[in-house]
Amino acid sequence: MAESTIITGQFVRISQTPASLGERMLALIIDYFLLFIYVVGFSVMMARSGIHASSGFTFFFLFAVIYLPVLFYSLLCEVFNRGQSFGKRLLNIRVVKADGSTPSLSSYLLRWLLFPIDLPITGGLGVLVILLTKNHQRLGDLAAGTMVIKEKNYRKIQVSLDEYDYLTKGYRPVYPVATDLSLEQINVINKTLASGNKDRARRVKLLAEKIRSLLSIKQTEGNDEKFLQTLLRDYQYYALEEI
Template identity: 50%
Template sequence: MSEPSFLTGQYVQLQLTPASVGDRIAAQLIDWCVMLAYAVLMARVLKELNAGFSTNILVVVLPLFFYTLLCELFNNGQSVGKMLMKTRVVKADGSTPTIGAFLIRWLMYLIDGPMLSYAGVLVMILNRRNQRIGDMAAGTMVVKLKKYKDIQVSLDEYDFLESNYKPRYPQAADLSLEQIEIISRTLAMKNDDFLPRTAALANKVAQKLGIERQEASDTAFLQRIVRDYQYYALEEI
């Protein structure tokens, strides 16, 4: 089965490798071991200190209850188990989840996790991206970290951009995906009115972005705009 492919809003196509169901279960078991070890250790410490009930709740129960949310939120989408299994939570387009997305998938774990049911495991087995219900609700997925890092840092894999590429027009980042697609389609045209169409489009783009062109050729200018847009798109991922 081929890996899921996504066209992001930044005009970059990514291929992500979902973490296997086995990887996700193993990560969860590791997290439970970490949580158990923390609970036992802190219980002993607090017992020695003769701490009261409210202190036990604050120091032991609350950190365990929010463990997954806090880890993923402040550790780049990874709990201890995910770190050891080399997996990470990302948005379905490969970008970093928002706070809201992390919160949704954590809240849904209270429903599709082992506390109330094991529905999340069944759903993971049945769908291509190995997402549980919380992932579907939050628009997230868990991916293999090595594959994800390869996508993030290997700029040489993109034929439109060299690793030492220097953008010229930062204003290109303000264009929308649809506008970049129009420019790309125009550049791909080879009919009789190619030159006047590219000239008109180049002038319109320069006027919209409020920039002074540095390329004498309309085609070269538009190609530079597309490359600069893609450069800043990769910077955001």
Template identity: 70%
Template structure:
């Protein structure tokens, strides 16, 4: 599985590798085993308590049903994107850009889990197989992915790497500040690409950037134009720190 590298607007380089289908499945098996063990333990306890029937149902609802229903959501929200199974397999949920998911993101992927699996007979597995980040429907909707914990690295980038961002630097294209992090990553990957059609891709991308930002290049070639766009974006991102 290919490792992806992202540099955020806060100048943090993030390297992450999507978890494999096997790792995610094994984590799910562990979670289900733990849930089964929990059900068995609480059922045994309930049988020994000899509670009245009305209290038994209340006990079952509060102590068994609700915790199991919200197991994955609660674990991921309070345990940095990891259920117990994910923690044992060393994988966890993050946003696609490497940041920590919001409560809404965790909630959305939890709500869509039945559609990924039980209700649609494994539609989520098919979706995972068809995208490079191994994302199920819940991940795609929430903008999340499951990554290998051991390959996840956050490295604060020294400002010395941006030697052109001095007090004397004057941005050429203020519109570059409107670019999203994903768009900046596309430009960066294209410029760093070593593929044979690199020149063509740079030309096509430069034209799209010009149309998106409504700017006219001042540079003599498209590659220098994209490099300037990146410098300007980083200049404005640095101002926000």
């Protein structure tokens, strides 16, 4: 299973594995089975109690107790259970933002509103989209900026967010222009410095020259490698300052 690797605004690397179509469908089947048991069980209980939807009040009561929870089931579960329905919880998968953060209420709501287009109305268009997208996202996910990932990776994200707090303790940035770098450029710098290739020194030198030209930096401290490392720390420092 391919991993989705992101560099967050705090310069924390997140590697998360998208849930497969099979896992998502199985979670959905479990959810539907639980809802079926709920509706049938409640209906049998009402029938044995001699309660029928013969009056307006009774009909409203049945609608509020049975049909509304079923209609809003996935939305309520994801909002109040941090992106997990019961089916997702059993399969150890979870809804998160594409950058690894927790979705907002509007994101959950948008996913829920577009679900009928993904499955019932279009006859399963969302399944095709899941198969064709890199992070296995349905239309609702693409619109809301969310994805469904394996739970074990989500826990790693939460643990790793505090790894760089030491930078805020007395650190003084050297290159304020580091804030002009994009996440993709930061990722390239990090990969180059972490590379073990034989031509690493040449690649570091070329990248340092390109970055100096891009940011209009005329004077730098230390060698090319130290310059790039300082840029990374400065970028991280300013990103942490914005939290």
